[in-house]
């Protein structure tokens with residue numbers, strides 16, 4: 001098919017965008033609220049709604065306040081949240097044992113949310129131990145300070161199982177350990193949780209755009225970095241292979257994180273896999289738009305819509321986004 005028939009002056013492309021009416025008829029719609037998962041931070045205590053300085057509009061909530069916040073997003077049509085636990089320093093340890101505690105902060109929040117909203121809310125939980133290790137790495141360290149892959153798998157599986165026992169609908173492993181998907185799937189299946197979803201952070205880059213999150217979750221490594229396990233943005237083939245690897249291991253859904261700087265990666269995985277793909281619009285991508293708007297360099301609503309449309313267009317089925325709790329102000333038509 002020749003797509004390039006005709007030329008000016010017989011053809012005039014501006015006819016197709018001459019009025020708001022014809023433009024709106026031809027426009028791809030903004031993704032609806034049901035396409036979003038709101039990532040949210042949970043702390044111990046009561047009556048806490050603590051602003052996160054690096055992420056205006058986002059807060060750390062105690063479980064009671066989380067219920068109110070989730071009710072607000074549910075009323076906008078958002079159907080899912082992703083929980084991140086922010087434990088007090090005294091609960092951090094080299095072996096991250098608190099991550100698996102049945103009465104831990106995430107487990108308690110899951111029970112409360114599922115008890116309140118039942119099947120009308122999908123509760124996703126992040127499965128990684130960097131918020132729970134005293135050293136801030138995503139797995140167990142050996143004596144040389146290197147994250148040991150295989151011993152970390154058992155820990156991640158145990159953490160995931162504790163979330164599912166509390167009622168989580170979907171676990172989302174993000175530690176980037178080889179074999180984490182099959183280890184978690186195996187642990188869930190052998191405990192009878194064959195219907196629980198697994199969303200793998202399958203292509204998660206070692207990115208400079210996680211800074212505000214690390215402030216929010218107090219999860220920076222005390223030494224070293226995460227380049228030994230997260231994907232290298234200068235090696236896109238290896239990063240894409242991570243997703244295929246997790247598909248074979250049994251992930252139900254794949255993820256690309258961050259999203260705006262990796263639209264090509266989302267698009268490639270979309271064309272090569274039939275699995276649903278989630279894109280994580282990360283904290284740095286969120287905060288940079290707010291900073292730009294605060295400086296008068298751009299209109300926040302317009303920038304949020306344009307960037308969200310780009311993630312949708314690249315092929316993401318689900319968008320994990322901090323904009324979700326501001327859906328009505330920023331994304332609703």
Ligand SMILES: [Zn+2]
Pocket residue numbers: 128129130131137138174175
């Ligand atoms: Zn981690």
